[in-house]
Amino acid sequence: MDWINQLLRKVPTWLVYIVGLIPVPLFLYLAQTGGLGREPIKALEHELGELALKLIIVGLAITPLRKFVGLNLIKFRRSIGVLAFTYVALHLLVWLVLDVGILSQIWADILKRPYITIGMVGFVVMIPLAVTSNNWSVKRLGGKWRRLHQLTYVAAALGGLHFIMIAKGIQLEPLIYMAVILSLLAYRLPMFARKPARQ
């Protein structure tokens, strides 16, 4: 594991951002050329949302990976988190502009449709996390920064719930995502506290 960690230390975070953002032009290209199927708007919404959820999951997996496997990805956690927020924001943007488009219906949907309300709350919860994802904030907030960023757990749970609620009937994929999210959250419960990782 040490040699992997040594290799990873050499990877610059800006590279993570660049690779992480490649799907954006890729999805847009696919949407325009039929690569996202016959209804590209909902498909694009879905791809962006799913990628956001995957990034949140990867972010949540970093601490357990370090403690159980010894793999150290802490350096990349910030960029993964910011990327997750970016994809949630893009997912929301597609919904606002391409999907609904009608302002009055947008507001009605947010208020009256539970899965959308939950999605919106999940997004709003991520805003302070994105805004404080910098060294200055960590310094200024000190111990409060860590507590604030526990909102990630809330965002993850709401995102998973949003996915389950939008599906028609019982579908496997959203349930699998939720199972993974819940296990990563369960790891944070006091009863599962592990000894600190070896330095």
Place this chain on the structure above:
Amino acid sequence: MANRWTNTLSQSDVTPEAAFLNRRQLIAGAAAGFGLAGVAGVSNAQEALTPNSWEDITQYNNFYEFGTGKTDPAEYAGALTTTPWTVEIDGMVKNPGKYDIDDIKAAMTIEERIYRFRCVEAWSMVVPWNGFELADLLEVAGVQEGAKYVAFETLYRPEEMPGQRFQSLDWPYVEGLRLDEAMNPLTLMATGIYGKDLPNQNGAPLRLVVPWKYGFKSIKSIVKITITDKEPPTSWNKANAREYGFYSNVNPNVSHPRWSQASERMIGGGLFAKRVPTLMFNGYEDEVASMYEGMDLSKQI
């Protein structure tokens, strides 16, 4: 009893898809003929119905028997064998029995019907179906006095329909109509699209089309039709009665609990396709509204 309904602008001959797509249907002379200045009097169902492309119709489907993704049916429905195929007709009929699909098709008048198709998920297409009126088949079957409903059942064959190995719905898929709905001139038993046999993913070899209801009522790959006097169970109603009712008439005024039904996305418009307002009874108000007089459609969903 065939040919009781036609598009005001119908193509009586089957034409190649390219010709369909290039033809721009103009609003009929009905408005001019009656001196109507505005278009308020013209039924929207008859207005400029340009069918969706073959690719749209056959590559974007909800057919959970093959998977819950929109492209799963196109990808996996090839496994389905549709010959031989029999349709069992039973219940309150004078002539019950197992009818071979080829015999049914030979006995019926197959016509072309271009219908709007509105999914409960708020997307829609225009489909040029080929098929016969359900009423004609029911006449052959001989509906008995006292019958009130028609129930339908889809094939159950998990070895060919991989989605049936997972309980996303209670298999086999079942649906039903009130007898007057079944006898309505619009109610079609489709056997083809664009003059070709129904592709497997669209419900081969025989499916129902009730264009004024949400698409899930248009049950696919039918193997059984039962005439009964009790309201039959329907799959989506069994799965979630709060969201999916027996009638499921297209109604912009009654929201689905989780989304509005006031507008819909027309498939085929690409990334910048606009939403269009949903029409009451999917634009077939003139033909069907009388069947629901006195009913509270916000309660009897």
